[in-house]
Amino acid sequence: MTTPPNQVAPNQVAPNQVAPNQVALDIGNSAIKASVLATADDDQHPDQTFLISATDQNADQDLAARLLDWAAPLFDQGDVNFWVSSVNRAVSVPLGVTIIERHPTACWNELSRTDVPLSVQVDYPDRVGIDRLLSAHAAAIEFPAGAIVVDSGSAVTIDLVTPARLNAEPDGHPVFHGGAILPGVRMQFAALAGGTENLPAMASASVAPATDLAAMSPAAKPTTASPSVGAFSAPAKETESAIRLGVISSIAGAVERLAGDYAKFAAAVEPDLGGKIAVVISGGDADLISRHLRISHIVKHNLVCRGILDLAGRHCFRSAPPL
Numbered sequence: 234m235t236t237p238p239n240q241v242a243p244n245q246v247a248p249n250q251v252a253p254n255q256v257a258l259d260i261g262n263s264a265i266k267a268s269v270l271a272t273a274d275d276d277q278h279p280d281q282t283f284l285i286s287a288t289d290q291n292a293d294q295d296l297a298a299r300l301l302d303w304a305a306p307l308f309d310q311g312d313v314n315f316w317v318s319s320v321n322r323a324v325s326v327p328l329g330v331t332i333i334e335r336h337p338t339a340c341w342n343e344l345s346r347t348d349v350p351l352s353v354q355v356d357y358p359d360r361v362g363i364d365r366l367l368s369a370h371a372a373a374i375e376f377p378a379g380a381i382v383v384d385s386g387s388a389v390t391i392d393l394v395t396p397a398r399l400n401a402e403p404d405g406h407p408v409f410h411g412g413a414i415l416p417g418v419r420m421q422f423a424a425l426a427g428g429t430e431n432l433p434a435m436a437s438a439s440v441a442p443a444t445d446l447a448a449m450s451p452a453a454k455p456t457t458a459s460p461s462v463g464a465f466s467a468p469a470k471e472t473e474s475a476i477r478l479g480v481i482s483s484i485a486g487a488v489e490r491l492a493g494d495y496a497k498f499a500a501a502v503e504p505d506l507g508g509k510i511a512v513v514i515s516g517g518d519a520d521l522i523s524r525h526l527r528i529s530h531i532v533k534h535n536l537v538c539r540g541i542l543d544l545a546g547r548h549c550f551r552s553a554p555p556l
């Protein structure tokens with residue numbers, strides 16, 4: 234039998250009587266991704282992406298309603314801990330308030346840099362987006378020889394993480410070295426349409442990537458394609474194709490160039506690095522960019538949530554409430 238959680242005061246729930254569900258939320262500028270920590274005895278609750286509306290006046294309430302709908306089966310099982318990566322506090326703060334109003338026994342925990350076991354070697358560690366750190370953490374677990382971590386979302390980030398250097402990182406944490414930030418596909422399309430008289434608004438390439446690109450590129454290719462196979466004809470022969478070619482090349486080209494530069498940097502700062510540095514791609518446009526990349530790489534969806542759930546599974550948040 235299930236009890237509506239919002240009718241249960243916290244002190245009526247015996248500790249550990251019902252282990253809370255651990256939910257990871259990746260709150261970005263365009264979308265929220267949600268993922269639940271799998272336990273041995275449950276069917277995996279499906280991951281979900283919620284688009285954030287920039288125009289809807291009731292966007293806050295609507296987002297909370299959609300998230301709570303998705304989470305309803307979890308609340309039926311007991312309490313829920315939300316572990317939140319937010320680079321968009323205008324969305325995450327009201328969302329957290331609404332969720333706690335509706336479910337007072339739930340926990341809403343926004344993560345910060347000190348929750349992520351990385352040595353952050355940049356000028357201002359506290360200014361680095363928590364999503365970049367969590368993706369780097371997830372990549373470092375899967376690719377212990379180091380990774381170039383690409384998140385192709387509203388913005389694109391291309392970061393470098395390498396293993397802990399012997400004796401240099403006393404805590405033994407992998408090193409986040411920083412990276413590059415550029416506008417994402419949709420933002421580049423919008424900038425071209427908004428900043429010129431003659432360029433058209435483009436449908437988001439990822440909304441219908443399969444149809445769009447299949448139509449344009451019979452030679453849609455596997456992830457480790459030969460450089461000679463171009464999915465778009467280059468040079469392009471009309472305006473919209475020219476925009477697509479330009480925008481996608483700007484991202485794929487940046488990844489290809491920086492992968493070489495970062496690998497050289499890594500070899501210079503860490504001569505003992507064994508093994509090859511992996512290129513890992515995540516984010517809403519990951520599949521789109523993957524189809525156009527000429528270097529070998531791996532697509533990993535929901536890298537931020539993977540990073541969060543790894544930490545939640547090991548109960549290793551500094552700020553963790555008792556489970």
Ligand SMILES: Nc1ncnc2c1ncn2[C@@H]1O[C@H](COP(=O)(O)OP(=O)(O)OP(=O)(O)O)[C@@H](O)[C@H]1O
Pocket residue numbers: 260261262263264265284320364385386387388389417418419420437438439440516517518
């Ligand atoms: N309706 C939509 N609204 C916004 N982006 C969309 C939509 N449909 C597809 N996309 C694609 O998803 C991309 C955004 O990716 P993602 O969902 O990973 O962003 P995000 O996590 O919010 O980004 P960031 O972390 O950089 O803020 C856009 O560049 C766009 O191409």
Ligand SMILES: CC(C)(CO)[C@@H](O)C(=O)NCCC(=O)O
Pocket residue numbers: 261262320360361362363364365386388389390414
């Ligand atoms: C770059 C984005 C927007 C990518 O989601 C995010 O990581 C962010 O807001 N970062 C803050 C600035 C920084 O990471 O240096």
Ligand SMILES: [K+]
Pocket residue numbers: 261364384386516537
């Ligand atoms: K992101």
